[in-house]
Amino acid sequence: MIKDTLLVLFALAGAPLLGGFMAGIDRRITARLQARFGPPIMQPFYDVAKLFGKQMIVPNSWQVFCAYVYLVGAVLSVVLFFLQSDLLLIFFVQAVGAVFLVLGGMAVPSPYAQVGAQRELIQVLTYEPLLILVFVTIYSVTGSFKISAIYAHEAPLLKELPLIFIVLTYALTIKLRKSPFDFSTSHHGHQEIVKGVLTEHSGPILGLIEVGHWYETVLILGLCALFWATSPVGMIILITATYFAELIVDNAMARMTWRWMLGYVWSVGLAMSVINIIWLYAK
Amino acid sequence: MIKDFIEKSRAKSPWMVHFDCGSCNGCDIETLACLTPIYDVERFGVVNVGNPKHADLLMVTGAVNHRNKHALKKIYDQMPDPKAVVAIGACGLSGGVFREAYNVVGGIDKVIPVDVYVYGCPPKPEAIIDGVVKAIETFKAKAREAA
Numbered sequence: 001m002i003k004d005t006l007l008v009l010f011a012l013a014g015a016p017l018l019g020g021f022m023a024g025i026d027r028r029i030t031a032r033l034q035a036r037f038g039p040p041i042m043q044p045f046y047d048v049a050k051l052f053g054k055q056m057i058v059p060n061s062w063q064v065f066c067a068y069v070y071l072v073g074a075v076l077s078v079v080l081f082f083l084q085s086d087l088l089l090i091f092f093v094q095a096v097g098a099v100f101l102v103l104g105g106m107a108v109p110s111p112y113a114q115v116g117a118q119r120e121l122i123q124v125l126t127y128e129p130l131l132i133l134v135f136v137t138i139y140s141v142t143g144s145f146k147i148s149a150i151y152a153h154e155a156p157l158l159k160e161l162p163l164i165f166i167v168l169t170y171a172l173t174i175k176l177r178k179s180p181f182d183f184s185t186s187h188h189g190h191q192e193i194v195k196g197v198l199t200e201h202s203g204p205i206l207g208l209i210e211v212g213h214w215y216e217t218v219l220i221l222g223l224c225a226l227f228w229a230t231s232p233v234g235m236i237i238l239i240t241a242t243y244f245a246e247l248i249v250d251n252a253m254a255r256m257t258w259r260w261m262l263g264y265v266w267s268v269g270l271a272m273s274v275i276n277i278i279w280l281y282a283k
Numbered sequence: 284m285i286k287d288f289i290e291k292s293r294a295k296s297p298w299m300v301h302f303d304c305g306s307c308n309g310c311d312i313e314t315l316a317c318l319t320p321i322y323d324v325e326r327f328g329v330v331n332v333g334n335p336k337h338a339d340l341l342m343v344t345g346a347v348n349h350r351n352k353h354a355l356k357k358i359y360d361q362m363p364d365p366k367a368v369v370a371i372g373a374c375g376l377s378g379g380v381f382r383e384a385y386n387v388v389g390g391i392d393k394v395i396p397v398d399v400y401v402y403g404c405p406p407k408p409e410a411i412i413d414g415v416v417k418a419i420e421t422f423k424a425k426a427r428e429a430a
Contacts, residue, residue: 031325036320036323036325036326037326039325039328040328043295043328046292046296047328048292049288049291049296050289050296050339053289053292053293055363057363194334195333195337199334201336202337202363203363206337
C-alpha cells in the first residue's frame with residue numbers, strides 16, 4: 001500500500017519533471033545539431049511557468065474542458081504505468097486523452113485549428129493500431145497484459161521482439177510530433193499551419209497541454225524501456241539511445257504529408273510486426 | 284516562491300511574433316537573421332511563434348498605412364497580457380522616407396503603444412537583439428505594476 005502510494009506520487013510529481021528535462025535536453029541537442037548554442041536545459045519549465053502567468057483568453061469553455069481531460073488522460077495513463085497495471089487499460093486511457101486534444105482543436109472554428117485537428121486525428125489513427133499490435137505481441141510473449149508480467153519475464157523483450165520495438169519507435173516519433181510526422185503541430189519555430197491544433201490555445205491552457213505532453217513523453221519512453229526490463233542500466237541505455245536516434249531523425253528528415261505517413265507507417269509497421277510474430281512462432 | 288519563478292520565467296521566455304507592416308523587407312531579413320546560428324536568439328528563450336495568441340513580443344517593421352493599420356491593431360489585441368511591442372527600423376519608428384505619402388499613417392506608435400524603438404535602415408541584428416532585451420525589461424516592470 002505504502003509502495004503504491006509512493007509510486008503514484010512519483011508518477012504525479014516525477015514524470016513532468018522528467019518530461020520537462022527531456023524536452024530541455026531535446027532543444028539543446030537540436031540546437032547543437034543545427035550549429036546553434038541553444039536555450040538553457042530549464043527552458044521548457046520557464047516556458048510553461050510564463051504561460052501560466054499569462055492572461056487567460058479562451059474562445060469557449062469547451063476548449064478548457066478538453067484541455068483538462070487531455071491532461072487527466074495523460075496523467076492517469078502514467079500513474080497506471082507506474083502501478084504496473086494493464087497495458088490495454090493504459091492504452092485506452094491515453095487514447096481518450098489524445099482524442100480530447102483533437103476535440104479541443106475542433107472546438108474553435110478557426111481554419112488552422114480545424115486543419116490541425118484533422119491532421120492530429122489522422123496521426124492518432126496511424127499510431128493507435130500499431131500500439132495495439134505492440135501490446136498484443138508483448139502478451140503473446142509474456143502471457144499477460146500486465147506490466148508486472150513483463151518484469152517477471154526472465155529475458156529482455158528486445159531479444160524476442162526487435163522489430164516490434166522499431167514499430168514502437170514509429171509510434172514514439174508520431175507522438176512526440178517530430179519530423180517527418182510533425183504536421184498537426186510542431187515544437188519548432190518552423191510551422192506549417194501556424195501552430196496547427198494548438199493555434200487557438202493560449203496562456204494557461206497552452207501550459208496545461210504542454211504539461212500533458214510531458215506526461216505522454218514519459219509514458220511512451222517508459223513503454224520503450226519495458227523492452228529491457230531485466231536491468232535498470234539497460235532501461236536507461238535503451239531510452240537514451242532511442243531518444244538520441246529520434247533527434248537525429250528529426251533533424252535529418254523533412255516534414256512529409258499525412259498520406260505518406262499513413263501508407264508508410266501502416267505498411268512498414270504491419271510488415272515488421274507480422275515478420276516478428278512469424279519469427280516468434282517459428283522459433 | 285511560485286510567483287517569483289513565474290516572474291523570472293517571463294524574462295527567460297519571450298516568444299515573439301513578427302509582423303511586416305509594409306516594410307521593404309530589409310528590416311525583416313535582419314530580424315530573421317537573429318534566429319540564425321550566428322546570432323541564435325533562442326539562447327535567451329526567444330522563439331519565433333508566428334501566432335499572436337502565443338506571443339509575448341510583437342516585432343513590427345515598416346510604415347503603417349491605412350489598409351494594414353486594422354490588421355496591426357487586431358494582432359496586438361489578440362496577444363494576451365503581459366505583452367510588449369518593438370518597432371524596428373526608420374519606417375517603423377516614424378514612417379521613414381514614406382511619412383509624407385498620402386497613404387501612410389506614420390510610425391507604429393500612431394496605432395498601438397510601442398515600448399522599444401530600434402532605429403536604423405535597416406538596424407543590425409545586434410541592435411534588434413538589444414531591443415528585445417530592453418523589451419523584456421519593460422515587460423518585467425509592467426508585470427510588477429499590474430501586481
